[in-house]
Amino acid sequence: MQPVAIVGVGQTKVEANKIRERFEDMVFEATNKALADAGMTIDQIDNVTTISNDFWDGRTISSMAINDACGSYDKNVSTAEGDGTFGAIYGLMRTLAGTFETTLVVAHHKGSESVMRLITNAMFDPIFERSMGIDAIASAALQAGSYMRKYGISEEQCAMVSVKNHGNAKKNPYAQLAMDLTVEEVMRSEMLSDPIKKLDCCPIGDGAAALILATGERAKKITEKPVWVKGVGYCCDSYHLGYRDLAGCDALVAAAKQAYTMAGIVDPRKEIDLVELHDAFTYQEPFWLEGMGFCERGEGGKLTESGKTALGSELPVSASGGCLSSNPVLVAGLVRIIECALQIRGDAGEHQADGVKTALAHGVNGPAGQSHCCWILGGEA
Protein backbone atom coordinates (compact mmCIF):
# COMPACT_ATOMS: atom_id res chain seq x y z
CA MET A 1 0.00 0.00 0.00
CA GLN A 2 1.15 3.54 -0.72
CA PRO A 3 1.89 5.39 2.52
CA VAL A 4 -1.10 7.21 4.01
CA ALA A 5 -1.11 8.97 7.38
CA ILE A 6 -3.55 10.47 9.81
CA VAL A 7 -2.55 14.14 10.06
CA GLY A 8 -5.36 15.62 12.15
CA VAL A 9 -8.01 14.45 14.59
CA GLY A 10 -10.95 16.05 16.38
CA GLN A 11 -13.75 14.91 18.64
CA THR A 12 -16.57 16.47 20.62
CA LYS A 13 -17.21 15.52 24.20
CA VAL A 14 -19.74 12.69 24.22
CA GLU A 15 -22.79 13.57 26.30
CA ALA A 16 -26.07 11.86 27.14
CA ASN A 17 -28.11 14.66 25.61
CA LYS A 18 -26.57 17.51 23.66
CA ILE A 19 -29.78 19.46 23.87
CA ARG A 20 -28.28 22.69 22.50
CA GLU A 21 -26.69 21.14 19.42
CA ARG A 22 -28.03 19.67 16.23
CA PHE A 23 -26.17 17.08 14.13
CA GLU A 24 -24.53 19.74 12.04
CA ASP A 25 -23.33 21.67 15.09
CA MET A 26 -21.45 18.63 16.36
CA VAL A 27 -20.02 17.97 12.89
CA PHE A 28 -18.87 21.58 12.62
CA GLU A 29 -17.09 21.33 15.98
CA ALA A 30 -15.33 18.02 15.19
CA THR A 31 -14.32 19.21 11.70
CA ASN A 32 -12.85 22.45 13.00
CA LYS A 33 -10.95 20.61 15.74
CA ALA A 34 -9.43 18.20 13.20
CA LEU A 35 -8.45 21.08 10.91
CA ALA A 36 -6.88 22.96 13.84
CA ASP A 37 -5.05 19.82 14.95
CA ALA A 38 -3.57 19.43 11.44
CA GLY A 39 -2.90 23.15 11.07
CA MET A 40 -4.98 23.13 7.89
CA THR A 41 -7.80 25.17 6.45
CA ILE A 42 -10.88 23.73 4.77
CA ASP A 43 -9.50 24.85 1.38
CA GLN A 44 -6.71 22.31 1.80
CA ILE A 45 -9.16 19.41 2.09
CA ASP A 46 -9.46 17.73 -1.32
CA ASN A 47 -12.47 15.51 -0.57
CA VAL A 48 -14.78 14.44 2.22
CA THR A 49 -16.29 11.16 3.46
CA THR A 50 -19.18 11.43 5.90
CA ILE A 51 -20.58 8.66 8.08
CA SER A 52 -24.19 8.67 9.26
CA ASN A 53 -27.32 6.56 9.61
CA ASP A 54 -30.73 7.60 8.33
CA PHE A 55 -32.68 5.83 11.08
CA TRP A 56 -30.87 7.60 13.89
CA ASP A 57 -31.04 10.94 12.16
CA GLY A 58 -34.71 10.36 11.31
CA ARG A 59 -34.00 11.75 7.90
CA THR A 60 -33.43 10.15 4.49
CA ILE A 61 -29.98 10.78 3.04
CA SER A 62 -28.89 12.05 6.45
CA SER A 63 -25.38 12.53 5.10
CA MET A 64 -26.48 15.32 2.79
CA ALA A 65 -27.80 17.43 5.66
CA ILE A 66 -24.37 17.97 7.18
CA ASN A 67 -22.43 19.00 4.09
CA ASP A 68 -22.18 22.65 5.01
CA ALA A 69 -20.99 21.80 8.51
CA CYS A 70 -18.14 19.56 7.35
CA GLY A 71 -17.01 21.97 4.67
CA SER A 72 -17.84 19.70 1.76
CA TYR A 73 -19.76 22.44 0.02
CA ASP A 74 -18.37 22.60 -3.53
CA LYS A 75 -16.19 19.52 -2.93
CA ASN A 76 -16.24 15.85 -3.88
CA VAL A 77 -18.11 14.22 -1.00
CA SER A 78 -19.25 10.66 -0.59
CA THR A 79 -20.91 8.88 2.28
CA ALA A 80 -20.79 5.66 4.25
CA GLU A 81 -23.37 4.11 6.54
CA GLY A 82 -21.89 1.97 9.28
CA ASP A 83 -19.25 2.06 11.97
CA GLY A 84 -16.58 4.76 11.67
CA THR A 85 -13.77 2.27 11.10
CA PHE A 86 -15.50 1.15 7.89
CA GLY A 87 -16.23 4.71 6.83
CA ALA A 88 -12.58 5.57 7.40
CA ILE A 89 -11.57 2.66 5.14
CA TYR A 90 -13.67 4.24 2.42
CA GLY A 91 -11.83 7.51 3.06
CA LEU A 92 -8.52 5.62 2.94
CA MET A 93 -9.43 4.09 -0.42
CA ARG A 94 -10.36 7.51 -1.81
CA THR A 95 -6.97 8.78 -0.62
CA LEU A 96 -5.21 5.82 -2.23
CA ALA A 97 -7.08 6.19 -5.51
CA GLY A 98 -4.62 8.86 -6.60
CA THR A 99 -7.07 11.66 -7.24
CA PHE A 100 -6.91 13.31 -3.83
CA GLU A 101 -4.03 14.07 -1.48
CA THR A 102 -6.15 14.90 1.57
CA THR A 103 -9.40 13.36 2.83
CA LEU A 104 -11.59 14.49 5.71
CA VAL A 105 -13.61 11.71 7.36
CA VAL A 106 -16.37 12.79 9.74
CA ALA A 107 -19.01 10.85 11.71
CA HIS A 108 -21.93 11.99 13.84
CA HIS A 109 -24.58 10.40 16.02
CA LYS A 110 -27.30 11.49 18.39
CA GLY A 111 -28.74 8.64 20.40
CA SER A 112 -30.72 11.01 22.59
CA GLU A 113 -33.32 12.06 20.05
CA SER A 114 -34.97 8.73 19.27
CA VAL A 115 -35.88 5.40 20.88
CA MET A 116 -32.73 3.27 20.83
CA ARG A 117 -34.51 -0.08 21.23
CA LEU A 118 -36.83 0.55 18.30
CA ILE A 119 -33.94 1.56 16.10
CA THR A 120 -31.70 -1.38 16.99
CA ASN A 121 -34.74 -3.68 16.66
CA ALA A 122 -35.05 -2.40 13.11
CA MET A 123 -31.65 -3.97 12.29
CA PHE A 124 -33.37 -7.35 12.22
CA ASP A 125 -35.27 -9.22 9.52
CA PRO A 126 -38.73 -7.62 9.44
CA ILE A 127 -40.52 -10.87 8.61
CA PHE A 128 -38.81 -13.44 10.81
CA GLU A 129 -37.06 -11.64 13.69
CA ARG A 130 -38.21 -8.09 14.31
CA SER A 131 -41.69 -8.92 15.62
CA MET A 132 -40.10 -10.62 18.61
CA GLY A 133 -38.64 -7.34 19.76
CA ILE A 134 -35.03 -8.53 19.60
CA ASP A 135 -32.59 -5.60 19.78
CA ALA A 136 -28.89 -4.80 20.24
CA ILE A 137 -28.84 -5.68 23.93
CA ALA A 138 -30.82 -8.93 23.71
CA SER A 139 -28.84 -10.19 20.71
CA ALA A 140 -25.58 -9.39 22.51
CA ALA A 141 -26.93 -11.25 25.57
CA LEU A 142 -27.61 -14.36 23.48
CA GLN A 143 -24.04 -14.17 22.20
CA ALA A 144 -22.60 -13.44 25.66
CA GLY A 145 -24.42 -16.45 27.11
CA SER A 146 -23.20 -18.75 24.32
CA TYR A 147 -19.58 -17.58 24.63
CA MET A 148 -19.42 -17.42 28.43
CA ARG A 149 -21.00 -20.86 28.94
CA LYS A 150 -18.78 -22.51 26.35
CA TYR A 151 -15.53 -21.22 27.85
CA GLY A 152 -16.46 -20.70 31.50
CA ILE A 153 -16.03 -16.91 31.36
CA SER A 154 -17.50 -15.53 34.60
CA GLU A 155 -19.78 -12.53 35.07
CA GLU A 156 -17.22 -11.21 37.57
CA GLN A 157 -14.50 -11.27 34.90
CA CYS A 158 -16.80 -9.25 32.64
CA ALA A 159 -17.56 -6.85 35.50
CA MET A 160 -13.82 -6.16 35.79
CA VAL A 161 -13.91 -4.70 32.26
CA SER A 162 -16.63 -2.27 33.36
CA VAL A 163 -14.58 -1.21 36.40
CA LYS A 164 -11.46 -0.70 34.30
CA ASN A 165 -13.07 1.17 31.40
CA HIS A 166 -15.27 3.49 33.45
CA GLY A 167 -12.16 4.23 35.54
CA ASN A 168 -10.06 4.98 32.43
CA ALA A 169 -12.81 7.34 31.28
CA LYS A 170 -12.06 9.56 34.28
CA LYS A 171 -8.82 10.49 32.54
CA ASN A 172 -10.47 11.23 29.19
CA PRO A 173 -12.18 14.65 28.95
CA TYR A 174 -14.24 13.49 25.93
CA ALA A 175 -15.76 10.45 27.68
CA GLN A 176 -19.41 10.36 28.73
CA LEU A 177 -19.55 7.98 31.70
CA ALA A 178 -16.55 8.26 34.02
CA MET A 179 -16.99 6.43 37.32
CA ASP A 180 -15.24 4.72 40.17
CA LEU A 181 -16.91 1.33 40.36
CA THR A 182 -16.34 -1.95 42.13
CA VAL A 183 -16.97 -5.42 40.72
CA GLU A 184 -19.72 -5.79 43.32
CA GLU A 185 -21.48 -2.65 42.10
CA VAL A 186 -21.41 -3.91 38.51
CA MET A 187 -22.71 -7.31 39.65
CA ARG A 188 -25.53 -5.67 41.59
CA SER A 189 -26.58 -3.35 38.76
CA GLU A 190 -29.98 -3.95 37.20
CA MET A 191 -30.26 -7.11 35.10
CA LEU A 192 -31.31 -6.18 31.55
CA SER A 193 -31.01 -9.35 29.50
CA ASP A 194 -29.07 -12.01 31.32
CA PRO A 195 -26.09 -12.21 31.66
CA ILE A 196 -25.92 -8.52 30.67
CA LYS A 197 -26.52 -6.00 33.44
CA LYS A 198 -26.82 -2.27 33.18
CA LEU A 199 -23.16 -1.62 34.02
CA ASP A 200 -22.09 -4.25 31.44
CA CYS A 201 -23.61 -1.95 28.78
CA CYS A 202 -22.48 1.12 26.93
CA PRO A 203 -24.52 4.29 27.51
CA ILE A 204 -26.59 6.07 24.85
CA GLY A 205 -24.94 9.33 23.86
CA ASP A 206 -24.39 12.14 21.38
CA GLY A 207 -21.14 13.06 19.68
CA ALA A 208 -19.13 13.57 16.53
CA ALA A 209 -15.55 12.92 15.44
CA ALA A 210 -13.35 13.74 12.47
CA LEU A 211 -9.95 12.79 11.12
CA ILE A 212 -7.86 13.89 8.18
CA LEU A 213 -5.91 11.43 6.01
CA ALA A 214 -3.09 12.49 3.67
CA THR A 215 -0.83 10.76 1.16
CA GLY A 216 2.77 10.14 2.26
CA GLU A 217 4.72 13.15 1.01
CA ARG A 218 1.86 15.53 1.71
CA ALA A 219 1.46 14.16 5.23
CA LYS A 220 5.08 14.92 6.07
CA LYS A 221 4.57 18.51 4.95
CA ILE A 222 1.42 18.92 7.03
CA THR A 223 2.64 17.57 10.37
CA GLU A 224 5.75 16.54 12.26
CA LYS A 225 3.80 13.68 13.83
CA PRO A 226 2.00 11.77 11.10
CA VAL A 227 0.44 8.50 12.25
CA TRP A 228 0.82 5.92 9.52
CA VAL A 229 -1.76 3.41 8.40
CA LYS A 230 0.18 0.14 8.49
CA GLY A 231 -2.63 -2.29 7.77
CA VAL A 232 -6.38 -2.66 7.60
CA GLY A 233 -8.65 -5.68 7.46
CA TYR A 234 -12.35 -6.32 7.61
CA CYS A 235 -14.65 -9.29 7.36
CA CYS A 236 -18.37 -9.89 7.63
CA ASP A 237 -20.24 -12.89 9.05
CA SER A 238 -23.81 -13.87 8.12
CA TYR A 239 -26.56 -11.36 8.88
CA HIS A 240 -28.72 -13.92 10.67
CA LEU A 241 -27.82 -14.84 14.24
CA GLY A 242 -29.02 -18.39 13.60
CA TYR A 243 -26.51 -18.86 10.78
CA ARG A 244 -23.54 -17.96 12.97
CA ASP A 245 -21.46 -19.65 15.64
CA LEU A 246 -22.43 -17.21 18.41
CA ALA A 247 -19.67 -18.54 20.68
CA GLY A 248 -17.05 -17.75 18.06
CA CYS A 249 -16.01 -14.60 16.23
CA ASP A 250 -14.73 -15.92 12.94
CA ALA A 251 -15.16 -12.59 11.15
CA LEU A 252 -12.86 -10.88 13.65
CA VAL A 253 -10.23 -13.61 13.35
CA ALA A 254 -10.20 -13.05 9.58
CA ALA A 255 -10.22 -9.24 9.83
CA ALA A 256 -7.33 -9.20 12.31
CA LYS A 257 -5.32 -11.66 10.22
CA GLN A 258 -5.75 -9.48 7.13
CA ALA A 259 -4.63 -6.37 9.00
CA TYR A 260 -1.63 -8.14 10.59
CA THR A 261 -0.51 -9.54 7.23
CA MET A 262 -0.71 -6.13 5.60
CA ALA A 263 1.19 -4.53 8.50
CA GLY A 264 3.79 -7.31 8.58
CA ILE A 265 2.84 -8.30 12.11
CA VAL A 266 3.76 -11.88 12.98
CA ASP A 267 2.98 -11.95 16.69
CA PRO A 268 0.43 -9.37 17.85
CA ARG A 269 1.18 -10.16 21.50
CA LYS A 270 4.72 -8.84 21.04
CA GLU A 271 4.24 -6.24 18.35
CA ILE A 272 1.09 -4.34 19.38
CA ASP A 273 1.38 -1.96 22.32
CA LEU A 274 -2.23 -0.81 22.78
CA VAL A 275 -5.74 -1.70 21.61
CA GLU A 276 -8.77 0.55 21.34
CA LEU A 277 -11.58 -1.96 21.28
CA HIS A 278 -15.18 -1.69 20.12
CA ASP A 279 -16.37 -2.96 23.50
CA ALA A 280 -20.03 -1.94 23.73
CA PHE A 281 -20.61 -4.77 26.25
CA THR A 282 -18.17 -6.11 28.84
CA TYR A 283 -18.01 -9.71 27.54
CA GLN A 284 -16.63 -8.29 24.33
CA GLU A 285 -13.22 -7.43 25.80
CA PRO A 286 -12.21 -11.03 26.46
CA PHE A 287 -14.13 -12.24 23.38
CA TRP A 288 -12.67 -9.81 20.88
CA LEU A 289 -9.12 -10.05 22.33
CA GLU A 290 -9.26 -13.80 21.76
CA GLY A 291 -10.37 -13.21 18.19
CA MET A 292 -7.45 -10.84 17.65
CA GLY A 293 -5.01 -13.46 18.91
CA PHE A 294 -3.91 -11.74 22.12
CA CYS A 295 -4.59 -15.00 23.97
CA GLU A 296 -5.84 -18.48 23.21
CA ARG A 297 -9.53 -19.17 22.59
CA GLY A 298 -11.38 -19.23 25.92
CA GLU A 299 -8.53 -17.52 27.81
CA GLY A 300 -9.87 -13.97 27.46
CA GLY A 301 -11.50 -13.93 30.88
CA LYS A 302 -8.19 -14.80 32.52
CA LEU A 303 -6.41 -12.15 30.43
CA THR A 304 -8.80 -9.48 31.74
CA GLU A 305 -8.59 -10.82 35.27
CA SER A 306 -4.76 -10.75 35.17
CA GLY A 307 -4.90 -6.95 34.91
CA LYS A 308 -2.75 -6.95 31.76
CA THR A 309 -5.37 -4.89 29.89
CA ALA A 310 -5.25 -2.02 32.40
CA LEU A 311 -3.73 1.35 31.59
CA GLY A 312 -0.11 1.16 32.78
CA SER A 313 0.08 -2.59 32.21
CA GLU A 314 1.50 -4.52 29.28
CA LEU A 315 -1.43 -4.31 26.85
CA PRO A 316 -3.67 -1.33 27.67
CA VAL A 317 -7.10 -1.99 26.18
CA SER A 318 -9.47 0.97 25.74
CA ALA A 319 -7.33 3.39 27.73
CA SER A 320 -9.82 6.07 26.65
CA GLY A 321 -12.65 4.28 28.47
CA GLY A 322 -13.73 2.56 25.25
CA CYS A 323 -17.28 2.14 24.03
CA LEU A 324 -18.39 1.14 27.53
CA SER A 325 -17.95 4.72 28.67
CA SER A 326 -19.02 6.47 25.44
CA ASN A 327 -20.75 4.88 22.49
CA PRO A 328 -22.08 7.34 19.96
CA VAL A 329 -22.85 4.69 17.34
CA LEU A 330 -20.82 5.01 14.09
CA VAL A 331 -18.68 7.72 15.72
CA ALA A 332 -17.34 5.12 18.17
CA GLY A 333 -15.17 3.36 15.59
CA LEU A 334 -13.71 6.62 14.31
CA VAL A 335 -12.88 7.54 17.92
CA ARG A 336 -11.04 4.22 18.30
CA ILE A 337 -8.76 5.23 15.38
CA ILE A 338 -8.39 8.77 16.75
CA GLU A 339 -7.48 7.51 20.21
CA CYS A 340 -4.83 5.16 18.77
CA ALA A 341 -3.41 8.07 16.78
CA LEU A 342 -3.25 10.27 19.89
CA GLN A 343 -1.54 7.49 21.86
CA ILE A 344 1.09 6.99 19.14
CA ARG A 345 1.70 10.75 18.97
CA GLY A 346 2.00 10.92 22.75
CA ASP A 347 -0.90 13.39 22.85
CA ALA A 348 -3.47 11.33 24.78
CA GLY A 349 -3.11 13.44 27.90
CA GLU A 350 -3.94 11.88 31.24
CA HIS A 351 -4.77 8.51 29.73
CA GLN A 352 -1.52 8.35 27.75
CA ALA A 353 0.08 4.89 27.88
CA ASP A 354 3.86 4.43 27.87
CA GLY A 355 5.80 3.62 24.73
CA VAL A 356 2.97 3.17 22.22
CA LYS A 357 4.60 2.59 18.84
CA THR A 358 1.99 0.34 17.25
CA ALA A 359 -1.71 0.29 18.09
CA LEU A 360 -4.82 -1.58 16.94
CA ALA A 361 -8.15 0.24 16.46
CA HIS A 362 -11.23 -1.96 16.15
CA GLY A 363 -14.76 -1.38 14.93
CA VAL A 364 -17.95 -3.43 14.72
CA ASN A 365 -20.99 -3.23 12.50
CA GLY A 366 -24.22 -5.20 12.74
CA PRO A 367 -25.86 -7.09 15.60
CA ALA A 368 -23.68 -9.18 17.95
CA GLY A 369 -20.46 -8.45 16.07
CA GLN A 370 -21.58 -9.38 12.57
CA SER A 371 -18.79 -7.46 10.90
CA HIS A 372 -15.38 -6.44 12.21
CA CYS A 373 -12.75 -3.95 11.09
CA CYS A 374 -9.16 -3.67 12.31
CA TRP A 375 -6.69 -0.83 11.75
CA ILE A 376 -2.99 -1.12 12.61
CA LEU A 377 -1.41 2.28 13.12
CA GLY A 378 2.22 3.18 13.72
CA GLY A 379 4.45 6.19 14.27
CA GLU A 380 7.00 5.29 11.63
CA ALA A 381 6.39 5.09 7.89
Added chain:
Amino acid sequence: MTDSEKICIDVLSGPDEEQPFHYAAGVYGSVFINELRDNKRLMGIKCPKCGKVYVPPRRVCPPCFVEMTELVEVSSEGSLYSFSVVSFGFLDPATGKEKPVPYTYAVIDLDGADNRFLHFLDETDHNKIKINARVKAIFEEERTGGLLDIKHFTMV
Protein backbone atom coordinates in the same frame (compact mmCIF):
# COMPACT_ATOMS: atom_id res chain seq x y z
CA MET B 1 -31.71 29.95 28.82
CA THR B 2 -34.69 29.40 31.12
CA ASP B 3 -36.57 26.18 31.80
CA SER B 4 -39.60 27.38 29.92
CA GLU B 5 -37.69 28.18 26.77
CA LYS B 6 -38.59 25.74 24.01
CA ILE B 7 -35.47 24.20 22.54
CA CYS B 8 -36.69 20.82 21.28
CA ILE B 9 -39.45 19.92 18.82
CA ASP B 10 -41.21 16.55 18.79
CA VAL B 11 -41.52 15.12 15.30
CA LEU B 12 -43.08 11.76 14.49
CA SER B 13 -41.04 10.41 11.64
CA GLY B 14 -40.25 6.98 13.00
CA PRO B 15 -40.13 3.78 11.00
CA ASP B 16 -43.26 2.30 12.51
CA GLU B 17 -46.40 4.36 12.54
CA GLU B 18 -45.62 7.40 10.50
CA GLN B 19 -43.59 5.52 7.93
CA PRO B 20 -45.51 2.27 7.40
CA PHE B 21 -43.87 -0.51 5.44
CA HIS B 22 -45.44 -3.37 3.53
CA TYR B 23 -42.65 -5.95 3.31
CA ALA B 24 -42.71 -8.84 0.86
CA ALA B 25 -42.06 -12.16 2.60
CA GLY B 26 -40.62 -13.61 -0.61
CA VAL B 27 -41.55 -16.80 -2.42
CA TYR B 28 -40.20 -19.17 0.24
CA GLY B 29 -40.97 -16.92 3.20
CA SER B 30 -44.60 -16.92 2.11
CA VAL B 31 -44.66 -20.71 2.09
CA PHE B 32 -43.26 -20.71 5.62
CA ILE B 33 -45.88 -18.27 6.85
CA ASN B 34 -48.79 -20.03 5.15
CA GLU B 35 -47.76 -23.53 6.25
CA LEU B 36 -47.30 -22.27 9.79
CA ARG B 37 -50.73 -20.65 9.81
CA ASP B 38 -52.69 -23.38 8.03
CA ASN B 39 -50.92 -26.61 9.03
CA LYS B 40 -48.68 -25.81 12.02
CA ARG B 41 -45.75 -27.02 9.93
CA LEU B 42 -42.28 -25.46 9.93
CA MET B 43 -40.83 -25.35 6.44
CA GLY B 44 -37.12 -25.16 5.70
CA ILE B 45 -35.07 -25.16 2.54
CA LYS B 46 -32.18 -27.41 1.52
CA CYS B 47 -28.94 -26.38 -0.15
CA PRO B 48 -28.33 -28.52 -3.28
CA LYS B 49 -24.56 -28.24 -2.77
CA CYS B 50 -23.80 -28.75 0.94
CA GLY B 51 -27.13 -30.29 1.97
CA LYS B 52 -27.69 -27.92 4.86
CA VAL B 53 -31.30 -27.13 5.75
CA TYR B 54 -32.22 -23.58 6.71
CA VAL B 55 -35.34 -22.46 8.55
CA PRO B 56 -37.08 -20.11 7.86
CA PRO B 57 -36.44 -20.72 4.18
CA ARG B 58 -34.39 -18.11 2.34
CA ARG B 59 -33.05 -18.22 -1.16
CA VAL B 60 -29.27 -18.31 -0.73
CA CYS B 61 -26.96 -20.67 1.15
CA PRO B 62 -24.38 -18.16 2.40
CA PRO B 63 -21.21 -20.34 2.39
CA CYS B 64 -22.04 -21.99 -0.96
CA PHE B 65 -23.64 -18.94 -2.60
CA VAL B 66 -26.02 -21.13 -4.53
CA GLU B 67 -29.76 -20.85 -4.96
CA MET B 68 -31.89 -23.15 -2.86
CA THR B 69 -35.26 -24.34 -4.17
CA GLU B 70 -36.03 -27.61 -2.36
CA LEU B 71 -38.47 -26.97 0.47
CA VAL B 72 -38.39 -29.53 3.28
CA GLU B 73 -40.38 -29.80 6.48
CA VAL B 74 -38.41 -29.55 9.70
CA SER B 75 -39.53 -30.58 13.15
CA SER B 76 -41.24 -28.18 15.53
CA GLU B 77 -39.13 -29.77 18.25
CA GLY B 78 -35.47 -29.39 18.97
CA SER B 79 -32.90 -28.58 21.62
CA LEU B 80 -31.99 -25.34 23.36
CA TYR B 81 -28.68 -23.84 22.25
CA SER B 82 -28.73 -20.47 24.05
CA PHE B 83 -31.13 -18.17 25.88
CA SER B 84 -31.47 -14.86 27.66
CA VAL B 85 -34.07 -13.87 30.23
CA VAL B 86 -34.99 -10.29 29.40
CA SER B 87 -35.94 -8.05 32.30
CA PHE B 88 -36.61 -4.75 30.58
CA GLY B 89 -39.76 -3.76 28.76
CA PHE B 90 -40.05 -3.50 25.04
CA LEU B 91 -42.56 -1.47 23.09
CA ASP B 92 -43.73 -4.08 20.61
CA PRO B 93 -43.63 -2.48 17.16
CA ALA B 94 -46.36 -4.88 15.98
CA THR B 95 -48.90 -3.94 18.66
CA GLY B 96 -47.60 -0.66 20.08
CA LYS B 97 -47.94 -2.22 23.53
CA GLU B 98 -45.29 -2.78 26.17
CA LYS B 99 -44.34 -6.44 26.44
CA PRO B 100 -44.61 -7.68 30.04
CA VAL B 101 -41.32 -8.68 31.66
CA PRO B 102 -39.60 -11.00 32.20
CA TYR B 103 -39.61 -12.97 28.99
CA THR B 104 -37.03 -15.31 27.48
CA TYR B 105 -35.40 -15.40 24.09
CA ALA B 106 -34.23 -18.82 22.97
CA VAL B 107 -31.87 -19.92 20.22
CA ILE B 108 -33.00 -23.39 19.18
CA ASP B 109 -31.50 -26.25 17.17
CA LEU B 110 -34.63 -27.56 15.47
CA ASP B 111 -34.47 -31.24 14.52
CA GLY B 112 -33.79 -31.47 10.81
CA ALA B 113 -32.37 -27.94 10.48
CA ASP B 114 -28.72 -26.85 10.34
CA ASN B 115 -29.12 -23.21 11.28
CA ARG B 116 -30.61 -22.06 14.58
CA PHE B 117 -34.08 -20.67 15.13
CA LEU B 118 -34.82 -17.66 17.28
CA HIS B 119 -38.00 -17.52 19.35
CA PHE B 120 -39.44 -17.19 22.85
CA LEU B 121 -39.20 -19.78 25.62
CA ASP B 122 -42.02 -19.79 28.18
CA GLU B 123 -39.71 -20.38 31.18
CA THR B 124 -38.29 -17.24 32.82
CA ASP B 125 -36.57 -18.80 35.84
CA HIS B 126 -32.92 -18.88 34.86
CA ASN B 127 -32.26 -21.84 37.16
CA LYS B 128 -34.89 -24.01 35.50
CA ILE B 129 -33.55 -23.49 31.98
CA LYS B 130 -31.05 -26.09 30.88
CA ILE B 131 -28.86 -25.84 27.81
CA ASN B 132 -29.52 -28.73 25.40
CA ALA B 133 -32.97 -29.23 26.96
CA ARG B 134 -35.56 -30.64 24.57
CA VAL B 135 -38.06 -28.02 23.50
CA LYS B 136 -41.17 -27.93 21.31
CA ALA B 137 -43.17 -25.20 19.63
CA ILE B 138 -46.56 -24.22 21.08
CA PHE B 139 -48.81 -22.75 18.41
CA GLU B 140 -51.41 -20.03 18.82
CA GLU B 141 -55.02 -21.19 18.52
CA GLU B 142 -55.88 -18.24 16.29
CA ARG B 143 -53.12 -17.97 13.72
CA THR B 144 -52.94 -14.88 11.54
CA GLY B 145 -49.84 -15.51 9.40
CA GLY B 146 -46.48 -14.55 10.87
CA LEU B 147 -43.68 -15.68 13.11
CA LEU B 148 -45.81 -15.14 16.20
CA ASP B 149 -48.24 -17.88 15.11
CA ILE B 150 -45.76 -19.83 17.20
CA LYS B 151 -46.70 -18.64 20.69
CA HIS B 152 -43.42 -19.78 22.21
CA PHE B 153 -41.33 -22.87 22.77
CA THR B 154 -41.60 -24.93 25.93
CA MET B 155 -39.29 -27.47 27.56
CA VAL B 156 -40.58 -31.06 27.30
